[in-house]
Amino acid sequence: MSQENRHDRNLILPTLIVSISSIDPPGLIIGMSLIEVATSFGVSVGLAGQIRSIGSVLAIAVALAMGVLSVRYSYKSLLLAGLLVNLVSVLCCGYAPTFSLLLVCFSTVGLVTSLVTPMVFSYIGETYTAERRPQVVGTVAAVRTVSYLLMVQLIGYVVAGWGWRQAFLFLVAPLTAMGLLLSQRVLPGIRSEAKACGADILEGYKGVFASRSALACLLGNLLAGGAWAGGVVAYSVTYLREDFALPLPEASRIFSLLVVCVLVGNYLGGLLARQLGGKGVMVSSSLLTGLLIMGYMNSPSLALTVGLSATMSITAGVVLTCANTLLLVQVPRFRGTVTSLNSAATQLGLALGASLGGFILDASGWGVMGLVYGVMHIAAALIYLAGVMDREEPDISYSS
Missing domain, CATH: 1.20.1250.20 (MFS general substrate transporter like domains)
Known part of the structure; x- marks a missing residue:
């Protein structure tokens, strides 16, 4: 070279x-x-x-x-x-x-x-x-x-x-x-490998939808992304301002702490996935994130809320890194199709999370919103545990 x-x-x-x-x-x-x-x-x-x-x-x-x-x-x-x-x-x-x-x-x-x-x-x-x-x-x-x-x-x-x-x-x-x-x-x-092998342009969808692991990964990412990015991230500043009567600058500073802790989680996720395996780290982190979301939006004091926010953001950052890492081993022959479908699933999760949060907020309040988002993240953890493989699947031929 x-x-x-x-x-x-x-x-x-x-x-x-x-x-x-x-x-x-x-x-x-x-x-x-x-x-x-x-x-x-x-x-x-x-x-x-x-x-x-x-x-x-x-x-x-x-x-x-x-x-x-x-x-x-x-x-x-x-x-x-x-x-x-x-x-x-x-x-x-x-x-x-x-x-x-x-x-x-x-x-x-x-x-x-x-x-x-x-x-x-x-x-x-x-x-x-x-x-x-x-x-x-x-x-x-x-x-x-x-x-x-x-x-x-x-x-x-x-x-x-x-x-x-x-x-x-x-x-x-x-x-x-x-x-x-x-x-x-x-x-x-x-x-893509599929193009190099002369695969039909629709064969990527057939390959992905035939993979139980890939579908589980996409569904888990939809739920986790909807709960975290579409829910917690989208509503955090408003939650802090309304529930604790914080001025916008102070609420923004706490939100900046949340973003910094996600950064720490991103880095830790890469290290832990490499040492311990991506699936186990992702399942445990997703489960913990769900529980922390429940506590975060039901916290009785600002100090506890800030502490939960920091911890929750670190575990959410770990989930993000591990989810993207595991996604890349799903149906490697159609990796472009997998990542594209994941983008669609993530965007759908964001839209659903934001819409669901607005409805719950009008109907019940912040506490119930936290419980729902927490359950969504825990459900994602169970889907990851039951269906996602953490190694590359063998290629399967799909003849038309």
């Missing part, structure tokens, strides 16, 4: 990290600037908040289509397409003259998520050995979390000083352009 090729190989992981980190800030900008966006276009804050839900619907549809596209096209082509769409989208968001056009432009964020995320993890599955994958997945998750924390601070600064449009133009556009250029220069043109 030439020195140049070795250098490019060393840049694969940083390139994947930059690429996947560029898809998070658009949603963060809208979430932090809802009032400013609503004021700019003369609409209600509630209507402005619907921008993100439309993106989730599109993400599910595109993720399902990606199961076919990942067999037909190379991972690099799909990743570059996602980054290019992201770049065009953020530029259009920054210059959108009407709310309707902003809605259309931002809705493509769902498409970007379903293009970029599965391909990043498909590259990890194809590029790194099974022994290294837990560490690599943990590294990606940890650095992505650091990037998220940094963006929270930068977006707040830019929005306060120049406005929400400039956050799209000055922060997201350059990061996306960097990911696009690095991906074009560094990443190899890998295709």
Whole structure:
């Protein structure tokens, strides 16, 4: 191998990290600037908040289509397409003259998520050995979390000083352009094993749906993601403000602690999965996360809530790393299809978790919400335990 090729190989992981980190800030900008966006276009804050839900619907549809596209096209082509769409989208968001056009432009964020995320993890599955994958997945998750924390601070600064449009133009556009250029220069043109073997483009779905382990992994990730990201993460700041009458800055600081502890969990998850095996660590961590969620949203004191928040976030970070690691050993011949279906399952979980939480909050309150989310995470742990394999399954041929 030439020195140049070795250098490019060393840049694969940083390139994947930059690429996947560029898809998070658009949603963060809208979430932090809802009032400013609503004021700019003369609409209600509630209507402005619907921008993100439309993106989730599109993400599910595109993720399902990606199961076919990942067999037909190379991972690099799909990743570059996602980054290019992201770049065009953020530029259009920054210059959108009407709310309707902003809605259309931002809705493509769902498409970007379903293009970029599965391909990043498909590259990890194809590029790194099974022994290294837990560490690599943990590294990606940890650095992505650091990037998220940094963006929270930068977006707040830019929005306060120049406005929400400039956050799209000055922060997201350059990061996306960097990911696009690095991906074009560094990443190899890998295709799925199914494409290399001449498999039918629908055979990936047949392979995944015939795998009990893959289906269990997808269902577990749907429930765990719905409870954690769609529930706890989405409602934590509001919960802290309403239940403990905290001002927004103090609630935001506690939420930042939650994010930092997820980062710690991401790192620990990679280490523990490598030493003890991903399945056992994921099952125990998912079970513990469910119990901690119940305690977190039923805590009688702020001090206990903060302590439970930190512990809960660490175990949730461990689950995230282990879940992504185990996903990569499910039906390896159709790895692109598996990761694409997981993206759809995750987006569905986020939508269901957020919708369910809103209904429970209106009907019962925070305590019941915590119990429901906790049960969802415990159910995910039982599904992981009963159905998920922690080793690569043998390839099965499906003739049409």
